[in-house]
Structure formats: structure tokens, C-alpha cells
Amino acid sequence: MRESDTFPRVSDADLFAALRSVLPEEAVLTEAQARRTYESDGLSAYRQSPRVVVLPADEQQVQAVLAACHRLGVPVVARGHGTGLSGGALPLADGVLMSMARLNRIVAIDAHARTARVQPGVRNLAISEAAAPHSLYYAPDPSSQIACSIGGNVAENSGGVHCLKYGLTVHNLLRVRGLLADGSPFEAGGEGPDGPGFDLLALLTGSEGLLAVITEITVRLLPKPRTVQALLAAFDDVERAGQAVAAIIAAGIIPAGLEMMDGPATRAAEAYVHANYPVDAEALLICESDGTAEEVADEVARMRALLEAAGATEIRYSRDEAERLKFWAGRKSAFPAVGRLSPDYYCIDGTIPRRTLGEVLRWMYARSREVGVDVVNVFHAGDGNLHPLLLFDASKPGEFERTELFANDILRKCVEVGGTITGEHGVGVEKIDAMCGQFAAPELETFHGLKHAFDAAGLLNPGKAVPTLHRCAELGRMHVHHGELPHPDLPRF
């Protein structure tokens, strides 16, 4: 993408005046103190104060901001609620940080058609809360669902603990309204099963704010299952737990949730929330079943048999809703629980084929001992989506760098076994270098071409998600023939 220092420089005075002419005074923040609030997202290792923060309250204001910035050649970073874990909403020093938080209205719920039309700043959980009186809910449930915005979810294609059965964000969207970089409005998808034209709805989902600013989202709602039950299975070996996961799926069961925690994660969670977890286990599986009472009874019995056959040392059922929530409490608070073990931790996100779970975990523990960085694993086992938490102390010189190197090793391992460098947290700024290992030059050129098709001036969130070929070449991760880049005819930004 275009480097931000190549933008022609408009003066602060001109930029602020242009923004104040389309927004109320209090919606344009220029004071250092106020801007600092927005200097990072959930990945606080990266910080940058924006030149100015704007707080539009409706689509018209968003459009006016985009049109002004387009005219002045100023880059814009959209921000939801700043819970992203890859630095996607990291501001640019010379750019506008546009918070979408004030667009927080649930526009309409159509219970009969099972849809909700919402503004992008609505919190993920607020949709399910608003749908609850109709016995409906919005299925994708990232662990951050009380805080993250649905606009951010669309931009990251976020997942949750139930996405093996109910899909990711992309599977639960019907339509989005968005604005191109110059402010022109468009819609992708439709209220029906598909939309006209190319599947831009899919292309926009997970595009990390680089292609358009999303201003309205229509999501699909699902009927709430009648019965939900969870199983807790302890193993004395992570590989055996990994095999149990494969066995459940091979048996034709798609559990509503299938999560794994390793021994250290289990013990940290237990110490934190007292979920009554078996603390001597080396791996803990939480398997959830939902449906009618009959379906759940049937599925739980089949899962139990498979878990036993796979060598579970202990299996428990949730007997009521309170107990089910208790099973989940430890899992859901695993991150803060691990946070108590160490002054800092770094959360990695990579996906691997499930069959390589045991192999990859074994490799990771060995590597952890070699590099002297502790690792704790809590993850979406059913999807093969790993979230290793690397423990370090940022106040000790060199520790963060060592941790980052280990993180990159892990991502490389994910690619090597046939997986990917990010399952759900996105590339942002964090994984921009890892992209050079995942894709070759022609694929990266295609991404740049798409960016250019949507945003020829390169003003929306530039520098994120897709590395320049030069950057990859400098890292030595890309083969550049005779010093020539492919397609010199294509614009670079």
C-alpha cells in the first residue's frame, strides 16, 4: 500500500476547518489529550496519536468527512470500538481517525424475516439482546462481544466460540451499506438469499477498513435453541485431547462449541474464577451441544462415548444453565486469567488443519523452552484456530523482541502445516510481514489491484493488511526476479 508520507500535505488549519464545516464543533477532537485516547486498539504494543479524531453521528456526516478528506488527500482510518488485536484501527500520524461509535442505533428488527438492520457502532451483544424478546439471536459471538462493534466484526470477519456450527461473520450477513473513499454510497448483498453482481459482501467482509467504510449492516438472526448443554472433559495429554476433537468431528457431530485449554491455561482460569476445573489436567475440552432436548441428549451421549474412547480422565455434564455458564466462565476469562501470570502477554492467532493439533502443540512447547518464552494455549479447537498466549515482561529489555520472534515462528509453522497466519484477528499492522510468507507476489498484486479498484487514491486505512512488494522484498521473503517487480504497470500505493 502507499506509504503515508507520500500524501500531499494539507495544513492542520485547512483540514480542521474542512472537518468543522461538516461536523459539529464537539465532534472534531484536536487536543493532544483527547487524541491520545485513540492511539491504539486492543494491540497496545503499537501506539500512534492521530492528527485529528472525528466523531460523526450519522451516515451523512461520515460521507461529508470522506468527501472532505478525499478532496484534501488526507487518509482516514475507521475505528469501531478499538478491541481489534492486530492494530487495524491504529491511527496514522498524518491521518484522520474516524470513530464510528456514535452510529450506534439498531435501526430495525424484522422478527418474521429474522433480520436486524443496525448501524456499525452497535455492540455485537446488543444485537442479540435486542432480538431476545423474539427468541432470536445473532450467532457470531467473539469473546469481546460485550465491547466490539458489528462494524469492526464485518471489517475483521470475526468468529466466536460457536462458529464451527453457525459460521463466521461472513455467513451471517445479508447486506451492507457502505461508502467508497470519495463518499459515494453503495449496497452489497440484499435482503434475499443473494444479491446482484459479484459477491462484494464477501469481499468487504474481512477487508479491514481498506475498501470502504461500512455505515449500515443487515444481519441474519437465528432462532434460539431450546436446550443447551456443555460437557467438560479432562485429558492427561494435549495430543489425546486433539485426537478426541478429530474423533468427534469424524463421527459426524458438529458441536455448537468445541474449545480447548491446556494445563497452564486451565490452572490460571481456575485460580481466577474458581470454575471448579480439574487442575491436574493437561488439557481440558469444553464441548457444547444445542438443539431440542432429544437432539442434545443424543449428541451428548455420542460425544461422551467418543471422549471416553479417546482417553478422557474425567467427564462432567452441565446439569443446569448455571453450571453450563460456570464451565464457560473459565474459558471466557482465560485471557485476563493468564494476564495475572505475567506482566504482559501477546495473543497469537493462527489456524491449522485439526489433524496437526498435536504435532503443532508439541513443537510449540519445545520451542518455548528453547527461546525461554512461556506459552499458554486457549483456543477454538473445533476450527483449528490457535490462540497461543506468549508471556513476557515489557519492562525487561529485549523480551518483547524475543516474544515477537517466537510469534513469527508460530505463524510460519501454521503456514508450513497447511494453515494460515490469521484465523480471525486480521492482519492489521501486526501481521503485515507474515503476509509475505503466506502469499506470493502475484496474489499480493491482486490485493493491491482490488484496493485500487475501490480506493484509487489509497486513502482508506493505508499501510495495513497488505504489504507492499518492496517491503516483502526487503524482508527477503519474496523472490524478485532481476530486481524487477511483477506488473510494473500497476499503480502502487
Place this chain on the structure above:
Amino acid sequence: MTPSTPSPLAEIEADLAGRVAAAARDRTPLRLCGGGSQAALCRSDSGAPLDLTVLQGIIAYEPSELVITVGAGTPLTVVADALAARGQMLPFEPRLAEGRATVGGAVAAQRGGPRRWTAGAVRDFLLGLVLIDGRGQRLRFGGQVIKNVAGFDVTRLQAGAWGSLGIITEVSIKVLPLPLLERTLQFELDQAQALHQINAWAGQPLPLSASSWEHGCLRVRLSGVAAAVDLASRVMGGEALDDRTAAAHWAGLRERCHPFFSAGGTLWRLALRPTAAVLELPGSVLWEWGGGQRWLRSDAPVEQVRRAAAAAGGHAELHAGGPAGTPVFHPLAAPLDGLHRRIKAVFDPAGILNPGTPDYL
């Protein structure tokens, strides 16, 4: 298969890539041909035919991963049989066209059959693919894992693009277990009642897997474990169809060999908000997917049909007949029209792949 493993299709891909690169240089249009099962919507009758059925075979299949990777020219019947042998299926229930429909063709041109209603469309199950773009470059997007957000989702962008953005050579698809039991219930209801009833049921946790309505007859298929299907049957009532009649009915819709499709005249497909009221258009209707996919046989003016579709939150495609020169696909307004052409130019700057298809370009 990991990216470092050489692909068994490598030689064929290299040959195709060479031919595309040459065609791009000379600006000779190419017509991509799968099994030819979707010829009706493909307006690309010019260009040198490029036979893609040579991209044969199952490349990797690991049932416990719920993923199959296949050459794009592989017939869907071959894939469906391999999956069924391990108790799994293609969840979107594609049209098989007696073995002529290929995987690549399904990705490029199919939306899905009866189960698409509740299970999801072809695009929902795409995990990754290999593409030869209009310059003759071999590109790999996505992968064999269920969650992957690295880079823009070029994989799903190929679904429904009718080969206009590249030649799909290899596809990885998420698969699902076959349901343990299926049962079809039948109800005598007029169209408005049926639309209301089916959407009311869809808002309840019932194991619904297909629905259709025509001539006052609503049919609903249930799929799942016996206990759940039994309970749903009791809740919903109706009359159970015998298994053979039911299978023939859903196969008829899936394959579009149901008599409704062969009646002649102008045939539209409308994708609408499922709860949209009964269309005030002349002609006859058969709907599927809880009212979301409506087939309309009608001599109503083209503009009237497209307006009705847009008013119901959707779009209309012309599947057969109609006045000469009528666009097949719903025309796009600014800024989408220009955006689509710019996207096309990213993948196929010389405009040689299936020129004229889809016709909104």
C-alpha cells in the same frame, strides 16, 4: 495438502496458464467450458473454447477435517459419491446434471439447491482455490482451513462470477455430515398462508432443510436425528410424504427437471426478502428457500419484474425466454457498475475470459 506439496494438476495448470497468457497477448477471447450444465445463462458464445474438464480428481480428502480439495473439472457426482462413502455431503446440495456439472462450474455459476435455504450457499462453504487469472498467472487464495482472514476474500468473490475473473483449477470446500434422517411434510395452503407459515417456522428451532410451494401445496423437508424430526413433525402437523416421492420432488427442484421448469415461455429467478408479499405479477410461481427464491413464469414487462424484485429487497435474473437482448442479470447502478468493471480489469485486463458474461460488466 500444504502449499509446498506440488499439485497433481501442476502440468495442466501450466498448460492452461500458457494458453491464457498467449490469448491475452493476442486479445483472443476464451470461452471457459465446464460440463455445460449452466449454458442457458452464459452469453459467451464467442471465443475459443477452453476445456476445463481435464482438471480431474480428488486431491485431498480428510473426513475429520470436514474439507475436500478437488480439481475444478471433477464432476460433482464423483465428489458427492466420495463424500457419501464417508457419511458426508456437499452441504449446498448442488445440481448434478447427470454427472455433467463440475465443481468449478458450481462455484462459478451455481447458488445451491434445496438445502441452501438453511445450510448456506456454495460461497459459504468455499475455503480456498487456485485461479489462473486473465494474464495467465497462477494464484492461490484461502486454504484448507475453516477460518482464514489473511488477505481479501478473493475465494468467495469467484462464487457467482461466471468465470469472468479467472479459471478456477482447484477448490477446497467445507463439507458436512449427512443427516441421519430426512422426512418431508406436505400442507395444503395458498401462497400467502404458506409464506407466512414457513417464515414462522423458520423463526423456531426446527430442523428445517428445504421448502417449496406451488399450486397450493407447501412441502417442507426436515433433516436431523430421529427424535428431533419426530418432535418437529408433531409440532408442524401436515401429511408425511413417502420417501420416494419426497426424494424425487427435491431432486426435481435441485436438477430443475421439475415440470415447472420445462413449461416454456419466460422464466425468471427472483431472490427476495423471504417474507415479501405474494408478487403482484401475472403468471405462475414456484418458490423455494422459505420464499427467498421465487421462480416466476411470466410475460410481465422486464422492467416491472425487476422493479418488483428491487422493491422486495432483492434482484431478478432471466433464466429463459424474454424479449431479445434483455439482460440476464439485474443491471447495476453507479457506483457499482464502474466498481465491477474495475474489479474485472484487476483479474482480466485484456477482457478475454468469458467476454459478455455476466452481462452487468
